[in-house]
Amino acid sequence: MDIIANVYDFNITQEDFECAKVHLIDCQCPDNASDKKTIDYLIDRYLLLNQAQKFGVEVTDDEWNDKLFDTAQGFDSREHYLEFLENHKLTRVRYEDFLKETIQITKFLDKFNGFIKERVAKDISSFANSNSDLFSCCPQAHVYNILLQGVTDENFKKLMKIRKDIETLEDFKKMADTYSECPAGVKCGDMGFVSADTFIEELDDVIFSLPLNEVSLPVKSKFGYHLILVTERSESNKLSNDEKKDMMLNCLIENKSELYLHSYVEELRKEAEEKGKLNIF
Numbered sequence: 001m002d003i004i005a006n007v008y009d010f011n012i013t014q015e016d017f018e019c020a021k022v023h024l025i026d027c028q029c030p031d032n033a034s035d036k037k038t039i040d041y042l043i044d045r046y047l048l049l050n051q052a053q054k055f056g057v058e059v060t061d062d063e064w065n066d067k068l069f070d071t072a073q074g075f076d077s078r079e080h081y082l083e084f085l086e087n088h089k090l091t092r093v094r095y096e097d098f099l100k101e102t103i104q105i106t107k108f109l110d111k112f113n114g115f116i117k118e119r120v121a122k123d124i125s126s127f128a129n130s131n132s133d134l135f136s137c138c139p140q141a142h143v144y145n146i147l148l149q150g151v152t153d154e155n156f157k158k159l160m161k162i163r164k165d166i167e168t169l170e171d172f173k174k175m176a177d178t179y180s181e182c183p184a185g186v187k188c189g190d191m192g193f194v195s196a197d198t199f200i201e202e203l204d205d206v207i208f209s210l211p212l213n214e215v216s217l218p219v220k221s222k223f224g225y226h227l228i229l230v231t232e233r234s235e236s237n238k239l240s241n242d243e244k245k246d247m248m249l250n251c252l253i254e255n256k257s258e259l260y261l262h263s264y265v266e267e268l269r270k271e272a273e274e275k276g277k278l279n280i281f
Helices: 014-026 035-054 061-072 078-087 092-130 153-164 169-179 201-207 241-274
Strands: 003-007 010-013 140-149 189-195 219-221 224-234 278-280
Touching: 003 014, 003 035, 010 014, 010 035, 014 035, 014 092, 035 092, 035 241, 035 278, 061 078, 061 092, 078 092, 092 241, 140 153, 140 169, 140 201, 153 169, 153 224, 169 189, 169 224, 201 219, 201 224, 241 278
Parallel strands: none
Antiparallel strands: 003 010, 003 278, 140 189, 140 224, 219 224
8 A cells, every 4th residue: 555645643545646536527626636736635635534533523324325325326337336446446445435534524614614604704793783884885806816825936936827828717717727726625716706805805905906807917915826817896786785784794704714714724734744743755
């Protein structure tokens, strides 16, 4: 068994690597299955799995049977399934264990996101009730993002090179799939609609001043360097003040929760490295 990395008590093997590549392709992210991004995905995955087990998240028999049933539906026959595994150099036991781990991680992330959203919603609602006049207008923008983690000259130059190869929205999406460095469980590429003053502070001015459909120069934030593309903006003028307020609160909760998760995975990785619990061979 070839071990390519370990995270706490988890040994990441070549078979795990192949499972992850299949998973990323199944998620319609084939370009994310490059070697480096696959290993990064696995590290984030097992950091989250370690937390899931630490907090006692378990998979019920019904959840497991439903997952196996859904998986079987993707194949014409058992023989087709076994042929698929053989073609990807996977054993049935490890592949199905990988699927079970995915359920465990997803359940943990659901709990994590629920807790964070509840906390963010409470903080934001308190602020909104005290400052209702600030919510009289809710400008929004549909944002696409490519992130390279780390504020380095190398990442700045790499994004400048990537920028030259982007001519269309589809080009941007493909580059995001290929290069954007986001932890497992965090959206990359299409960030959806965000409201003013609800996203990363360093990017806010860029998002609401950048000409539509134009790719920004690399923008620095605490997470690294970003390329930003904005395709739409809306002032939401047809909505009542209460509707605007509710919409902005939802955007705040969603975006802040996403940033919390991003930071959380980064902290898990940093803690594991400091404890000598993360090693790549």
